[in-house]
Amino acid sequence: MRTIAVDAMGGENAPKAIVQAVLQAKAELTDTKFILFGDQKKIRKLVGSDQDRIEIVATSEIINDEDEPVKAIRTKKDSSLVVAAQFVKQGKADALLSLGNTGSILACGIFIIGRIKGIARPGFMPTLPVKNSDDGFNMIDVGANAKSKPEYLLTWAKMASYYAEKVRGVKNPRVALLNNGSESDKGDDLHQSAYQLLLDSDLNFVGNIEGNELLEGKADVVATDGFTGNAVLKNIEGTSSVLIHLLKDKLLNSGFMVKIGALLIKKALKGLVSKFDVDKYGGAVLLGVDAPVVKTHGRSDQRAVYFTIKQIDKILKENIIGEFRSEFAVKN
Missing domain, CATH: 3.40.718.10 (Isopropylmalate Dehydrogenase)
Structure with a gap:
């Protein structure tokens, strides 16, 4: 039991x-x-x-x-x-x-x-939505550590990859490193060193991923330092909340014809809201x-x-x- x-x-x-x-x-x-x-x-x-x-x-x-x-x-x-x-x-x-x-x-x-x-250092890991799938992706660390080392990012990526496979059912999870460019030499010393460690590991490392690509579904696991991860997580949560709020406000307060239009696309709107329903993924795991x-x-x-x-x-x-x-x- x-x-x-x-x-x-x-x-x-x-x-x-x-x-x-x-x-x-x-x-x-x-x-x-x-x-x-x-x-x-x-x-x-x-x-x-x-x-x-x-x-x-x-x-x-x-x-x-x-x-x-x-x-x-x-x-x-x-x-x-x-x-x-x-x-x-x-x-x-x-x-x-x-x-x-x-x-x-x-x-x-x-x-x-x-x-x-x-x-050496545990990391917080939520599951976040992507636009082309209901599976989402895992991002680690999102705030457990203000300072990070390349070795930490490798460890977090290994744990998150295993989680994605065993708990979320993702076969051979694609692992990416959050960075400020797709090229292998992008980023500061931390990210360049972490890139090399991930490349040399037995993980399915697919390279760097930029912030504007996170919700595209290009990776199943995204490794990042805790400071950046926390800022990105809150940006995603805040942006999603604002967009949904603005959409509801416009549909409900823009006149009769807009309300009629909203009824016609009600099913599609529910699908959109469901796509960003993070509740279904559970909570953030302290790996x-x-x-x-x-x-x-x-x-x-x-x-x-x-x-x-x-x-x-x-x-x-x-x-x-x-x-x-x-x-x-x-x-x-």
Whole structure:
């Protein structure tokens, strides 16, 4: 039986959306148990009588967005996030899910659960949409590391490639390096060195990819330094949100004839919105720590959390962490 530790108090819609998602997923994942951490009274009321394979652990503190991450995990030892991470560290749970403070989740992953031996720096990896497929692509690192080394990018690419193959079902994933040009000599020393390492590896390296090509579907995995990755991720999220908002506003507030036109293309518009529906991909995985740690957006609703739970269950089934332990202990 697989066990997922769930920080039930993280995010804007906690604990309701989280508990509802757990109940929905539990009905499908019959060999998975859930441990919910947080306000016991609130959680128990939401769970109701459906307590099979659900355990509730009472905690008295919550880590807020404004808390300094490392300080928070040291001072708020009875927070839902920290206690959940401790359960994973102690082997009482197999994976951690949270919608909370990104920095604190990262700190819990590194300082409580711990890194896999042979991996110098874990990296955050979301799955993002592409225009010509529903498969999307993985980008790593998107913010776990402010500074990077070429060796880190190679390690992240290896882990992300394995994830893409085993969890997303992509055969022989195409790996690209995010850079400021397609030529092999583009970029600074970091990117030129990383390019050579990727070229010499056994990965299916397809070369550099530029920012304007990311959503074209030219790569299944994109490796980048954490600073650039975080900036690019937020740009993609912000641009997608603004465009969809503007489109809806124009269709709804541009007169009767435009509304009629909107009805005629309603199916196509739904397809467009679905294309940029990142909820279906689950959350961002902290690859490189000694258990699956997945963070989904703080604004996530029941649907987004449900898909993230399914994602975690797939990671556990494929024994991703065990494979990483073997790979990097032997070769690094």
